[in-house]
Amino acid sequence: MKYQYAVIGLGRFGSSLSRELIKLGYEVLGIDKDEAAVDAMEDELTHAVVADSTDDEVLKSLGVRNFDCAVVAIGDDIQASILTAIVLKDLGVKKVVAKALSELHGKVLNKLGVDRIIFPERDMGIRVAHQLVSPNLLDYIELSKDYTIAELSVPKHLCGFSIQQLDPRAKYGCSVVAINKKGGIIIAPSAADVVNENDVMVIIGTNEQVEKFELEVVD
Incomplete structure (x- = not known):
């Protein structure tokens, strides 16, 4: 089976990351609460869904726990980013990667046990x-x-x-x-x-x- 990624947050960073993963031959599930963002990507990804990533039941129903890696690419909502990371860790996702908006945000994600923290702008x-x-x-x-x-x-x-x-x-x-x-x-x-x-x-x-x-x- 192909390595499977879930990318949560389809803004500039998340959509760019998703496209590149698809180009490299991997399967990608894109998740965003914004319907317009999902509509813009649905033809490019393996699957794209409108969902609230802070809801553990929603992510569980999407089978995110079975993915090899989940990337929290939420761009402007630190609270949603942190809550999503908590849900992913609680679900037992094999590898959780998250985008940090600041050094403090990164420290919180690190405390939560996120496997890799990315600071794109820095x-x-x-x-x-x-x-x-x-x-x-x-x-x-x-x-x-x-x-x-x-x-x-x-x-x-x-x-x-x-x-x-x-x-x-x-x-x-x-x-x-x-x-x-x-x-x-x-x-x-x-x-x-x-x-x-x-x-x-x-x-x-x-x-x-x-x-x-x-x-x-x-x-």
């Missing part, structure tokens, strides 16, 4: 800021408060260098986990693999390690 702001100050940084994702994964474009002065010559693990403590080349992606590159101009290196390490490698080697 995280996007952090990524854009890093891209603005570093021309070679293509993407930046904070894995935790200490660890980062970053995509760095290889500049001209590093063309022809092997991973062994760059030696990021010994010199900086971070690792090159992939190289995206025109001909394809090299996963877990060997010491002998060479980077060329405009290749993309995927680096993982602590925030400080990645930043130091970026400033001292790439820039």
